Amino acid sequence: MLQTADTTIALYDEAAAQASSEQPAQGLERIMLADDKLPVVLGVVLIVWIGVLTLLFRTDRRLARVERQLDERSA
C-alpha cells in the first residue's frame, strides 16, 4: 500500500508482477488487508498455535498409551 510494485519484480515472479493495489479489495482480501494487514499476522500466529496444539494432543495420546501399558504390566 505504501509503494507501487517495483518493476524488477516481473523479472523474478510474473504472478507477483500482476499485483495491484488500485482496484478495491474483495472477498478474503478485504478481510486480510484491513488494519494495515494485521489479520495476516493473526493468521500466521494461529497456524503456529495449531502446530503447538497438535504436539500437545499427540503427547497426551502417547502418555495415555504408555500409562495403559504400565497398568497392564503391573496388574
Place this chain on the structure above:
Amino acid sequence: MRRSPGPMDRDLALPRYGLLYRLFGVAAAVWITVVLVLGFLGPVPNLPILEQSARNLYFHVPMWFVLYAGAIAGAWHAGRYLATGRTVHDVRSEAAWMVSTVAGVTALVTGVLWSRFTWYQGTGLWWSPEPRQNMVAVQLLISGAYFVLRGSLDRPRQRARLSAVYALFATATMPFLTYVLPRRMASLHPGAEGNPAFSQMDLAGDMRWVFYSAAVGFLMLGWWLYTQRVRAKVAELRAEALAPEAAPVSVVVSSS
C-alpha cells in the same frame, strides 16, 4: 485404577486422566484460539507511547499469573512431600517449578522487548533500570538454582527432600522481590509506588474481558503442560520400578 495397590502405587498414585481431561484440553485449545483472535482484532484505545502494543497486555501479563500459580503449586507439593514422603509430590513440585520458571523467563523477556519500544523508545536501552524487571531477574536466578540443586544430587530421596526445602525458601522470596519491593520504588510499570496494578483507571473497558480471558486461558495451558510433565515422569519411574535391571545404577544403589 490399578488392581494391585502396592506401596509403589501409593507412592506414585495419580488421578485418572480420562475423558474429562481430554475435554479440558480441547476447551483450553479453543479458549486460547479465541483469545488470540480477540487479542489481535479487538479494539484498543491506541494511546501515545503504547499504541497497538497495548495488545501485549493479553500475552505478557498472563505469563506472570502462570509464574505465580506454578510457584504456589510447587511450594504446596514441596510441603506435601516433606509431610508425606510420597514421591508423587516431588514429581509434581518439580513439574510446577518448571512451568513456573519457563513462564517467568517468558514474562521477563517479553517485558524487556515491550518496554524497549515504548517507555525506552529512542534510548537504545534494552536492559532498563525498571525495578520490577531487575527484581524479577533476581527471582529467576533464585528459581533457576532449584534445577541446579536437583541436578547436583544423585540419591532420589535426598534430592527430593533438599529440593523441597529449597522450593519453600525460593517461594518465600517471591512476594518480596516481585511484589513488595517494586511497589516501594519509582517506576513506570503498573503497580509501582503503592498503586494497584489493575485499577479501574488503568484498563480500558474494551480490553478488560479479553485480558481476563487470556489470563484464564494461559493458566489452563500451564496446567495442561504441568500434568503432561507429571504423567511422563511418573510413567518413567513406574517403568524403572518394573524393570530395575534397566534403571541407572545410581537409582538401584540408593533404593535402600
